[in-house]
Amino acid sequence: MANDYLKEEIKIPFQPSTIETIDASMLNYIKGLDLFTKTNQGFKRVPVVWVTPERAFQSKIGTELRDSQGALIYPMISVERSGMVKDLGKKGSIYGNIPPVDDEQGGSIPVARTINHVKTKNFANKDAMLKHGQINFKTSNPNEKVVYQTMSIPLPVYIDVTYKITLRTEYQEQMNDLVTPFITRPGGINYVILKQDGHRFEAFVQQDFTQKNNLTNYADEERKYESEVTIKVLGYLIGDGKNQEKPFFAVRENAVEVKIPRERIVFGDTLEHENGNFRDAQGPWLPGLPITTRVVEVPGGPSFASTGGGSNRATAGSTFVTTNTFNTILNDVFSIREEPLNTVTNTAGAGSGATVFKTTYTILENTETVFVNGLLKTPGVHYRLNNNKTIEMIGQFGSVENGGTPLKSAAEKGGTKGDVLIISYIVG
Numbered sequence: 001m002a003n004d005y006l007k008e009e010i011k012i013p014f015q016p017s018t019i020e021t022i023d024a025s026m027l028n029y030i031k032g033l034d035l036f037t038k039t040n041q042g043f044k045r046v047p048v049v050w051v052t053p054e055r056a057f058q059s060k061i062g063t064e065l066r067d068s069q070g071a072l073i074y075p076m077i078s079v080e081r082s083g084m085v086k087d088l089g090k091k092g093s094i095y096g097n098i099p100p101v102d103d104e105q106g107g108s109i110p111v112a113r114t115i116n117h118v119k120t121k122n123f124a125n126k127d128a129m130l131k132h133g134q135i136n137f138k139t140s141n142p143n144e145k146v147v148y149q150t151m152s153i154p155l156p157v158y159i160d161v162t163y164k165i166t167l168r169t170e171y172q173e174q175m176n177d178l179v180t181p182f183i184t185r186p187g188g189i190n191y192v193i194l195k196q197d198g199h200r201f202e203a204f205v206q207q208d209f210t211q212k213n214n215l216t217n218y219a220d221e222e223r224k225y226e227s228e229v230t231i232k233v234l235g236y237l238i239g240d241g242k243n244q245e246k247p248f249f250a251v252r253e254n255a256v257e258v259k260i261p262r263e264r265i266v267f268g269d270t271l272e273h274e275n276g277n278f279r280d281a282q283g284p285w286l287p288g289l290p291i292t293t294r295v296v297e298v299p300g301g302p303s304f305a306s307t308g309g310g311s312n313r314a315t316a317g318s319t320f321v322t323t324n325t326f327n328t329i330l331n332d333v334f335s336i337r338e339e340p341l342n343t344v345t346n347t348a349g350a351g352s353g354a355t356v357f358k359t360t361y362t363i364l365e366n367t368e369t370v371f372v373n374g375l376l377k378t379p380g381v382h383y384r385l386n387n388n389k390t391i392e393m394i395g396q397f398g399s400v401e402n403g404g405t406p407l408k409s410a411a412e413k414g415g416t417k418g419d420v421l422i423i424s425y426i427v428g
Contacts, residue, residue, distance in 0.1 A: 015197035016248040017156070019084075022235040023050070025196035026163050027079050029203070033185065037075055037169070037177040046178060051080045074224060075169040075178060082230075083162035091158045092236060098155050100246075107152030107250035116253060119147040123256060145256035153249050156236035165229040175225040179209060182229050194233060206230040335361055336424045340391060355393045357421060363388045364428035371422045388428055 015021070027050055035046045100106040123145035128137035165182070169175045182205060186192050190205040212226040239248050341347060342354030365388060370377045372393075377383055383393050 014151075014153070014249050015199075016239040016241070016244070017197075017199045017235070017237055018239075018241045019161075019237065021196050021199060022161055022194075022201060022233060023081060025194035025199070025201055026081075026203070026231065026233060028196060029192070029194050030077060030079055030165060033181050035077070035178055035181060037174045039075070039174070046075045046077055048077045048079065051078055072168070075167070075174045077178065078166045078168070080164045080166065081161060082164045083160075085160040085162075086157070087160055090160060090234060092156065092234065094156055100154060101152075101250070104246065105250035105252070106154060106246040107252075108155040110150050110152045111249075112151040114149050116147040116149050119253070120145065123147070147256060148254050149251055150254070151249050151251050154239050154246075156238050158234065158236045161233045161235050163231045163233065165231060167225075167227045167229070169225045170223065172225060175227060179227055179229075182209070199236075201236075202234045204232045204234075206232065333427055334424070335359070335427060337422050338424065339421065340423055357391045357393075357423075359389050359391070359423060359425070361389075361425075362428040364426040367428075368423055368425040371420075373420055391423065 027048070031048050036043055037046055094109065098108040100108045120143065124143045125135035127143075127145070128139070129135055131137075132139075167175060167178045169178065186205055190207065192203045192205065194201040194203050206229070208230065210228040210230075212228065214221060214224060214226075338360060339348040340357035340359045343356045343358065344354040363385065365385075368379075368385065368391075370379075370383055370391065372382075379385065381394075383391050386392055
C-alpha cells in the first residue's frame with residue numbers, strides 16, 4: 001500500500017492558450033454576469049450570442065432569437081471581437097524573449113517540477129547495494145541523486161484584443177437593467193479577470209458607453225435602444241494552435257550522474273590486462289616529456305613512453321623508456337622462452353630425471369607461464385614455485401595422467417632426454 005502512489009499517473013492539466021481561448025473567456029464572462037430584465041413574457045434571462053449570425057443560419061439552429069416574421073427578439077446581447085494588436089510595449093510578467101530548446105520537444109519556460117520517485121528510488125537502492133550489500137538500506141546521509149521531472153511550455157506572446165459588447169433592447173428600462181452591471185461589477189476600477197482552461201487574462205472595461213438609439217427616426221424600422229461596451233483584454237498565446245509541430249509542453253529529467261566513456265579506438269589506446277581486470281594503457285603525461293609523448297605503465301616494471309621526437313628522451317636507466325630504447329629495457333624486464341637449469345646436471349634443458357629447475361632471475365609472483373613439450377602447465381597441479389626462483393615439477397613430467405600427486409621415484413616423475421621445458425616471466 002505504501003507504493004500505491006507509484007502506480008497512479010500524475011496528470012498536470014494544461015491547455016494551450018489560443019485566440020479561441022481568449023474569445024471563450026470573454027463570452028463566458030458575459031454569460032457569467034447572468035443578466036435578467038422584465039419583458040412582456042415576464043422577468044427573463046437575456047440571451048448572449050457570439051456576433052449575430054446570418055438569418056438563414058440562425059433560423060435553422062433555433063427560433064428563440066427571432067419571431068415568426070424573422071425579426072430579432074429583444075433584449076439581446078452580442079459579443080464581437082473588433083480588433084487585435086501585438087504591442088511590444090505591453091507585456092506581462094515575461095518581458096524578454098526566451099528562444100525554445102532546439103530539440104524535438106521545444107519549450108522555453110519551466111512551469112512545474114516534480115520528483116520521479118521510481119528512478120530516484122532505483123539510484124538510492126543501487127548505492128545502498130554497493131555500500132551495504134542490500135537495497136532499501138536506511139542511511140544517515142541524504143540521497144543526492146534525486147531525479148526531477150520538469151515541465152516547460154513555449155514562450156507566451158502577448159496581444160491586445162478588443163471586444164465590442166452590443167446591448168439591444170426595446171425599452172429604456174431594459175437598457176438600464178443591462179448597462180448597470182457593466183458599470184458596477186468592476187467596482188471603483190475598470191479591471192476584471194477572465195478565466196478559461198486554467199488561463200487568466202486581464203480585461204479593462206473602457207469608460208465610454210456608446211448609445212445608438214433610433215428614437216429620432218424609426219419610421220422605416222422598429223424602435224430599439226442600443227448601447228456598445230468596449231472591453232480590452234491583455235491576452236497571450238502559447239504555441240501555434242492547430243499548426244503546432246512540437247508538443248504544447250515538454251517534460252525533461254535532470255542528470256544525476258555524469259559518466260564520460262573514453263573512445264579507445266579514436267585515441268589508439270591499448271588495453272593491458274592485470275589481475276583479472278582491464279586497465280587503461282594510456283598513462284598520464286609526465287613532466288619533461290614532449291606533449292606528444294604517451295606513457296604506458298607496465299605491471300612490475302618501468303613505464304614505457306612513445307614520443308614523436310624532441311630532446312627530452314629517457315635513458316635506459318630511467319623509470320620509463322622511449323620507443324628508441326624499448327628493446328634494451330624489454331630484455332631487462334621480461335625473460336621470454338627461457339630454458340631453466342636443472343639441478344641434476346646444472347645445465348639448461350630437461351633430462352636425467354630432473355624435477356627441480358632454477359631460473360636466471362627472480363620471478364615476479366603470478367607472472368610465469370610454464371610449457372612442457374609445448375603444453376601449458378597449471379601452477380599447483382603440475383608444478384610449484386619455490387622462493388620465486390625455483391620450479392619443482394610435482395606431476396608426471398610429460399603428461400597429466402597423475403594430476404598433482406607426486407610419484408615415488410624421481411626417475412619416474414623426472415624429465416627424460418628430448419623433453420623441452422620453457423618458462424616466460426616478468427623479472428621481480
